[in-house]
Amino acid sequence: MMRVVDIRPVEDCFDEDLMREIHVSEPMNEKAMYRLARSAVLDYHPHFPKPYFRIEKGGSYVIQGVLGNNSFRVTASRAAGREVWNVIRSLIEKGE
Amino acid sequence: MTASIYLNNAATSYPKPPSVIEAVCRSLENPPMEPGRNIGSCDPILSCREILAKVFGVKRPEQVVLTPSATFALNTAIFGLADSWPQARRIVATALEHNSVLRPLTHLERTGRAEVAIAEPQSDGQVSVDAIESLCGEDTGLIVMTHASNVTGCIQPVEAIADLAASRGIPLLIDAAQSAGCLPLDVSGLPGRIFVAFAGHKGLYGPSGMGGLIVPDDRLGQTIVGGTGVRSELLHHPENLPLRHEAGTMNLPGIAGLAAGAEFLVEKGIQSLGSQRDRLVKRLRGNLLDVERVTLSPLFENDGRAGIVSFHVADMDPGELGFILHESFGIELRAGLHCAPLAHRALGSMPLGSLRASVGCFNTESDVDQLAEAVAVLVKS
Numbered sequence: 001m002m003r004v005v006d007i008r009p010v011e012d013c014f015d016e017d018l019m020r021e022i023h024v025s026e027p028m029n030e031k032a033m034y035r036l037a038r039s040a041v042l043d044y045h046p047h048f049p050k051p052y053f054r055i056e057k058g059g060s061y062v063i064q065g066v067l068g069n070n071s072f073r074v075t076a077s078r079a080a081g082r083e084v085w086n087v088i089r090s091l092i093e094k095g096e
Numbered sequence: 097m098t099a100s101i102y103l104n105n106a107a108t109s110y111p112k113p114p115s116v117i118e119a120v121c122r123s124l125e126n127p128p129m130e131p132g133r134n135i136g137s138c139d140p141i142l143s144c145r146e147i148l149a150k151v152f153g154v155k156r157p158e159q160v161v162l163t164p165s166a167t168f169a170l171n172t173a174i175f176g177l178a179d180s181w182p183q184a185r186r187i188v189a190t191a192l193e194h195n196s197v198l199r200p201l202t203h204l205e206r207t208g209r210a211e212v213a214i215a216e217p218q219s220d221g222q223v224s225v226d227a228i229e230s231l232c233g234e235d236t237g238l239i240v241m242t243h244a245s246n247v248t249g250c251i252q253p254v255e256a257i258a259d260l261a262a263s264r265g266i267p268l269l270i271d272a273a274q275s276a277g278c279l280p281l282d283v284s285g286l287p288g289r290i291f292v293a294f295a296g297h298k299g300l301y302g303p304s305g306m307g308g309l310i311v312p313d314d315r316l317g318q319t320i321v322g323g324t325g326v327r328s329e330l331l332h333h334p335e336n337l338p339l340r341h342e343a344g345t346m347n348l349p350g351i352a353g354l355a356a357g358a359e360f361l362v363e364k365g366i367q368s369l370g371s372q373r374d375r376l377v378k379r380l381r382g383n384l385l386d387v388e389r390v391t392l393s394p395l396f397e398n399d400g401r402a403g404i405v406s407f408h409v410a411d412m413d414p415g416e417l418g419f420i421l422h423e424s425f426g427i428e429l430r431a432g433l434h435c436a437p438l439a440h441r442a443l444g445s446m447p448l449g450s451l452r453a454s455v456g457c458f459n460t461e462s463d464v465d466q467l468a469e470a471v472a473v474l475v476k477s
Contacts, residue, residue: 045477048424054416064416066423073419 002026004089010073018076022088027068036063036091060084100426101463106246106274106404106454107430108297108304112357116301119356123349141346144355145338151300151358151366152292152310153282158337161309162351166273167196169293169309170240172319172341173269174200177238178209179317185237190215190223191438192245192252197271198438201240210237217442221250221394229260239268243275247439247452249377249404250396251279255286262288269293273307276300277361278370278402283310291316299403301361301457302354305347314340369457373403376455376464380405383468389475393443393450403455406443409475414451417474421451425470429453 006023024032033044033053040057048066055063060080065072076084102110129140145157154160163169174197178185187201187210204210215227228239239261244251254270261268267289272281276292277299283290289312296306314337321333322343334340361369377400384390384407393406409417418431433440433449440446453467 045424048420048473048477049426050424052420052424064419064423069423 002032002092004092007085018078018082018084020074020076020085021071022074022085022092023071024092025070027070028065028072029067032092033065033067036088038091061088063088101428101466103427103429103453103455103459103463103467105456105459106249106298106402106452109299109301109456111458112303112353113301113360115360116303116353116356120303120349120353123352128348140348140352140355144351144358147355147358147362148300148308150362151277152294153284154310155284156337159311161311161338161341162346162354163307163309163342164305164347165307166271166293166295167307169307170196170269170271171200172309173291173293173311173316174204174238174240175319176317176341177267177269178204179319180315181209181237184209184211186211186213186231186233186235187238187240188213188215188228188231188236189240190217190228190242190252191442192217192223192242192247192250192436193240193438194242194246194271194273195435195437196273197240197242198436214438217245217250217439219394220396221245221248222396223252225253225256225260228257232260232264232266236264236266239266240271241268242271242273243281244279244402244404245436245439246274246404247434247436247443247450248393248395248406249274249400249402249454250394251275251399251402254281258286258288258290262286267291274298274402274404277358277366278373280366280370289313296350296354296357299361300354301357303350303357306350306354309341311337311341316341320344364457370401372457373455374400376400376459376461377403377405379461380453380455380464380468383465384471387468387472387475390471393445405453405455406450407453408445408450409471412474414448417451417471420474421467421470425466427467427470429467 003025005025008021010019010021037055040055043054045052050066052066061076061084063074145160148160149157191214201212205212213231215223217223243254269291272292273295276294292310296302297304320343324339327334389410391408414431421427430452440449
């Protein structure tokens with residue numbers, strides 16, 4: 001089962017959002033990507049050198065990553081708060 | 097992922113010349129040299145000052161103060177000058193300045209020690225001498241400006257500004273963080289009281305954690321005092337150059353690496369490397385102009401020697417593009433505000449900033465071609 005092994009803050013130019021890098025226990029694959037995209041809008045580009053995905057959940061958060069990497073990036077709005085990380089963890093770990 | 101194409105040399109040059117890596121390793125392998133105590137052996141700190149004096153056209157190596165960064169050097173000059181003012185004075189700067197200038201100036205303004213006036217760039221990306229002159233008054237205590245914008249790479253008329261500053265008796269602080277090693281700067285040929293702050297890890301090819309300040313004299317106020325390893329009988333900090341502005345144990349591996357980087361630069365030639373960057377910049381700008389929805393930031397007289405190409409893609413977030421280019425295409429560049437918010441405001445690229453590609457001496461035509469091709473793919477997707 002894929003697990004979230006670390007959530008690290010990402011320094012960025014901008015202050016209005018919370019950005020985190022989510023590290024997972026195995027490389028991201030399509031199955032995990034589609035789990036993250038449940039009830040959200042998926043923008044998927046499989047033809048890029050490393051397939052890129054972007055998942056947007058309303059005004060709550062945006063997930064960006066590439067398949068094959070052991071991490072992806074989440075930008076959460078301040079309004080969404082820290083509950084976002086639990087939601088992401090749940091989608092990754094309990095959605096299988 | 098580790099990017100396979102590195103186009104972020106304006107942040108930190110990479111890769112480093114082998115001689116720089118060897119010098120750093122040698123410094124760490126050998127017993128630490130102590131300034132002033134290693135009789136008969138080569139003094140690496142003096143050697144570093146000497147080669148940097150050559151790069152900047154400075155007459156005396158003791159005018160080269162070694163610092164941990166350009167930011168530290170700029171702080172040393174700005175606060176050192178302001179401390180000598182009996183009352184608040186005006187500081188004239190440009191909208192192209194990095195936060196390493198803007199934040200010290202804002203700090204002085206907020207603490208009632210200065211009034212800051214900002215000159216805006218023209219549409220071609222350069223700040224005119226007239227724009228600076230119009231802001232200078234009787235109470236102006238300092239002009240500070242970048243030699244080359246870290247956002248656009250536009251080269252600024254620092255020689256003409258030096259003439260203006262000298263004619264009015266105003267000190268000029270040149271922020272050469274982006275230009276040191278990229279553009280010739282003959283400090284001893286400039287009139288007036290000139291300070292130059294520089295970074296060691298960009299165009300000088302040294303390691304991170306090194307920078308410096310060229311000072312014209314020993315009249316700048318001291319902003320750091322402490323141990324120097326010499327003149328230990330004194331309870332006050334030495335007042336002679338360069339110790340006047342240096343305290344604490346020196347970064348010897350960094351200094352050795354910076355000296356080797358500057359040697360590499362002198363050997364290759366500033367002009368020659370500048371021409372190489374200029375060719376790559378022109379090629380990249382030409383390629384990007386062929387891509388739909390791409391807009392290039394202005395580049396004064398199309399002079400690309402600073403090695404920077406800043407651009408936008410209509411309706412696309414530069415941060416997201418930078419992320420995709422890095423993670424998916426293996427191309428590293430820098431997206432965002434580049435610590436220069438007023439520059440982006442002037443360029444109309446607030447609040448998201450731009451994408452900045454910056455070339456160094458190890459980049460090839462293939463590198464910049466691949467970036468343009470990747471941007472074309474992204475625009476079409």
